[in-house]
Amino acid sequence: MPRFAANLTMMFNEYAFLDRFQAAADAGFEAVEYLFPYDHPAEVVAARLQAAGLKQALFNMPPGDWSKGDRGLAALPHRSKEFRTAVDLGIRYAGVIGTPLLHMMAGIADASDASAVRSYRDALRFAADRTGEAGVGLVIEPINRRDMPGYFLNDFDRALAFLAEIDQPHVRLQFDIYHRQILHGDVIMALRSMMAHIGHIQIAAVPGRNEPGTGELDDAQICAEIDALGYTGFVGCEYRPQGGTVDGLGWRAACQGVPSLSASGTGTGSDKAGTR
Numbered sequence: 546m547p548r549f550a551a552n553l554t555m556m557f558n559e560y561a562f563l564d565r566f567q568a569a570a571d572a573g574f575e576a577v578e579y580l581f582p583y584d585h586p587a588e589v590v591a592a593r594l595q596a597a598g599l600k601q602a603l604f605n606m607p608p609g610d611w612s613k614g615d616r617g618l619a620a621l622p623h624r625s626k627e628f629r630t631a632v633d634l635g636i637r638y639a640g641v642i643g644t645p646l647l648h649m650m651a652g653i654a655d656a657s658d659a660s661a662v663r664s665y666r667d668a669l670r671f672a673a674d675r676t677g678e679a680g681v682g683l684v685i686e687p688i689n690r691r692d693m694p695g696y697f698l699n700d701f702d703r704a705l706a707f708l709a710e711i712d713q714p715h716v717r718l719q720f721d722i723y724h725r726q727i728l729h730g731d732v733i734m735a736l737r738s739m740m741a742h743i744g745h746i747q748i749a750a751v752p753g754r755n756e757p758g759t760g761e762l763d764d765a766q767i768c769a770e771i772d773a774l775g776y777t778g779f780v781g782c783e784y785r786p787q788g789g790t791v792d793g794l795g796w797r798a799a800c801q802g803v804p805s806l807s808a809s810g811t812g813t814g815s816d817k818a819g820t821r
């Protein structure tokens with residue numbers, strides 16, 4: 546079974562943000578992630594993390610003004626100065642809290658607009674250099690446009706192409722199973738082919754974005770595949786509980802002991818002669 550990180554933006558909303566750390570630890574989580582810690586001093590967040598005995602898996606760099614519709618700044622040419630300040634703030638928080646990974650959101654921009662593409666490339670290069678100097682990993686995440694209309698980075702192959710241009714081992718893909726299924730499907734084959742580039746994984750049922758096991762995918766099978774592929778990072782539980790957070794945690798036990806498709810010798814998708 547993978548190591549799971551509770552996403553404190555979506556889970557444990559029964560509590561105020563700073564109280565969600567202890568709630569996650571009490572519910573058996575080893576680690577946490579969340580979108581943004583910036584409403585609180587980094588030292589206060591770090592103290593809550595430590596007091597709960599948790600590891601930090603990941604959080605996002607500041608996205609601009611979320612309440613006004615910003616969803617990252619990287620692809621916005623006219624916001625490049627603000628973007629660079631956001632990168633430095635993210636790295637400062639990363640140092641104090643002790644996260645190994647920062648997610649750089651792309652922003653709302655036309656993916657076919659040359660100036661947006663240029664801005665994104667420059668931004669990724671800048672963030673890659675800065676995080677590299679700071680010893681922090683950097684991830685980029687394709688996000689589906691049903692949840693985030695107009696989001697610039699909405700294609701997994703395109704994300705891999707941007708990563709190939711940067712070609713730095715600390716800059717990797719955030720593979721959110723929920724977005725992958727909505728954008729392209731073929732989750733297990735994509736995990737297999739992209740695993741060498743994956744820095745972080747997140748999970749939620751599709752289409753409801755609720756507890757794994759409540760949607761159209763066999764999430765226990767997918768978790769088995771993640772294990773079989775040798776992934777040792779955290780899998781972020783980025784879902785909205787259908788009811789109480791703790792009441793809905795039974796899905797974790799259902800993931801235990803499930804053999805992967807590759808271990809059982811099935812599921813290659815091959816239709817070659819001789820395989821039947």
Ligand SMILES: O=C(O)C(=O)[C@@H](O)CO
Nearest residue numbers: 580605648686688721783
């Ligand atoms: O929406 C997601 O999926 C995320 O992982 C967030 O970090 C971005 O909003």
Ligand SMILES: [Mg+2]
Nearest residue numbers: 686721747783
């Ligand atoms: Mg995600």
